Amino acid sequence: MIANAKQMRHLYARAGFGLRFADTKATANLSIKQAVAGLFKASEADNPLNMIASNISYKDFLLANEGTKKMFLQEQRQQEKALNISWMTQMSSTDTQLREKMALFWHNHFACRTQNAWYAQQLNNIQRSNALGNFKTLILQVSQSPAMLQFLNNQQNQKNHPNENFARELMELFTIGRGNYTEQDVKESARAFTGWGFNKEGSFVARPNLHDAGQKTFLGKTGNFGGEDIINILLEKKETARFISKKLYKYFVNETPDDAHVNAMADVFYNANYEIKPLLEYLFTADWFYAEKNIGNLIKAPVEFIVGLNRQFYITYQNPDVVLQFERALGQVLFYPPNVAGWPGGKNWIDSSSLMYRIKIPATVLNGGVIEFSGKVDPEDEAFIATTRRQQEAVATKIQASADWDKFLTSIPQGSTNATIAQTLLAVAPTGNINQIINKTIDIKALAIELASTPEYQLC
Template identity: 45%
Template sequence: MTNLTRQQQTRYLFARAGFGATPAELDEAARKPLKKVVRQLFNDSDSVTDLRVVDADTNETKKQLKGMFQNGQLDKDMLKERIRDNAEKVRDLNLQWLDQMSTGKAALREKMALFWHGHFACRAQGRNPLFMQQYANTIRQHALGKFSDLLMAVSKEPAMLQFLNNQQNRKNAPNENFAREVMELFTLGRGNYSEHDIKEAARAFTGWQFTPDGQFVFRQQVHDEGEKTIFGKTGAFKGEDVIAMLLENKQTARFITAKIYRFFVNETVDKKRVDELADQFYKSNYDSTDLLETIFTSDWFYDAKNVGAHIKSPVELLAGFRHTLGVQFEQPQSQIFVQRTLGQLLFYPPNVAGWPGGKNWIDSSSLLFRMQLPNYVLKAADVTVKPKDEGDVNVQSLARKGGARFQTKVDWADFEAAFAKTTDAELTDTIASTLLPFPLRSDQRELINKQTHSGQSRSEQIHTITAALMSLPEYQLT
């Protein structure tokens, strides 16, 4: 049973189910029954605003594709320009989504979509912004719906079919990559299928292809219409039949539920609890809202052992930082620099398995930057760190010799207003209770209070205390 105060419960809920909260949001929520607060998070996430950096008009896309050919020959200069333009649009898509996470009301939807982005890991192959835009909007639209609908929709996304080579999967020359990942990473988990199941399923997925303008198509002429035996069943199966079989298998519910538990509750899985949740998930026809609402309204979710057990991913850290303080970057692309330096760049997961998460977020090269980020952002200090050499995004201007400087605007007025009635003696602990998962230790309090001095105005004291608290290791945890 939890021994958290009501405010601690609320802070923890907002951190796990979203990207943190402002002091005003915490104050308002703490006055309501917890179940009402949870329901409000879902209500706020009812609708979804599509990300849009390219026009999905198919005729326009076709014109652009034709424009790269002159007299039947590929114009290399135009191709280079198109690649550069596409890379910039994928970057813009990244920043637009980060804006939704940081400033939009639908924090729970965006948090769940971030989970699905790691689960249905898909990399911006060929830097195709249209494909990535469609993929991102699909996982966001279905984020809180039925996993069964999401699985089918994302499996037919051109970005995913391209990433997993299903365009090359044809009768008499099957490519097993897509079928393998659908089983191993998307549904059953490793070891819960046979190599024979993969070979036969690959035959069923032949014909699942896409057009250059981002349309899913089933091409009958390359589909293997012969009989296949998958999971002991024999028939002239197509891709949709394989998806249906995977959803029928209770192991899919167990695998997905365990992953959701690790992401939202604790890396250490409580097997009995996950089995109960998986049974409910399966019976509800994979209703994600039903599963999450059960988790967020359960007493055990608020057990002290779960609080502070989750290390923020770089995107969670950045979005939470922005949301809590109303931070705006005058050069939005500097957020790409932060993502690259910390090792999580949206739309560029390291491989088909996504980001490993947990303690993998912390290494010697990124930890110092994580701890210094509040000072870089709040005090416009010079950045001397270089981003990790991965991802296909052009950030040379921010990785140049001599480092970079973040120019930001912070909505201090709203943040400060929440502490107007707080006495000077209580100020450090009160701010800490909105930012950290644990109460301050006496040595931490002393260290932070030493950074303020009597000559500072009330505003300056709040700014100093806030930056110091965000620089503590505990701020990296939820």
């Protein structure tokens, strides 16, 4: 059965960054299954970020003189900015939007901070490469990445002096969830991961002389376990499949999980040996995914909002640094999650300040105007503080952005009414305010800008 326009908009809003007018013709006569298959087909390509070409050695930094250290810090800041902008640009322009949307999910699930942009890029490429693949492969590669080993102190985890940080977060946040393990399991798991580290080239190394080779008892099993054994035992527990499924449900469907639907997802995931694609195919083709209560009920994450705006209006930035200021003002700077638990999301995205910016940004960007930022200070965010000068002062920034209005306007199907244009741009049914905009606005460009500047545009 051919999907209706509302279902197609919902699918693209959740499995990607929104349905563009240019997509409406190509998707007009597809069934939901065909549309889902098309999204997977378009996302088969894996386009890794390669903005950072070399690793800056922290050891060399420590040995350098003051002048060289200053240059090192400047280079570090430039690399962090370049990596962020590179990913935003890729999400805003790629056809592999399902892969990027899932890479964004894993970026938050495996939340990690590192001042080494080479390590950050490496971890991001691991998450993108495995975004639609196998969860076991993904979690093993993440666990062995220098960024995560450094962030959660496993580089210092060695026999006789075990460090429990990584072992704890592996269970609490990455796999099985709270309530499904004991403090003793954390201790035994930490022993299994002793010796896991990385070398100065940024490659994983298992250091046998630092590994605790003794017997360990973990989640009821006893053996001479290493780190990979711990991961295997965690995946044997169906609670892990359910934990991931619940998080995906909240990301793609509804902030309030439906236990029956989450359990059905967990069954699919577990029985598919943690292959991610069958789980997502099940999710995106389920009748309940398209239920009225699950449409237009999620608040766009700041990155989703910016990327969706960029894609819909084909925006290019002469001053890409302004995108970083958007992220900061809205509360989501890529590669800088607030803590190891990641961004909480949902209604946490909105406060009086961020909502003001969300409503102001579209009109400002689409008209190439000036916007004033009052930067929010993150004490750990040293690198980005330098990009907005004194954070406590308002900074007026000329957007220097341009939308491709010719491309946008010619992509709108002929004969489209103001109401159909509004239905494509917004996830929710028109209300009194939206109907007023629809009825009073004659110029399509003005209509699009007004609609994108409404609170309703913040929903997906």
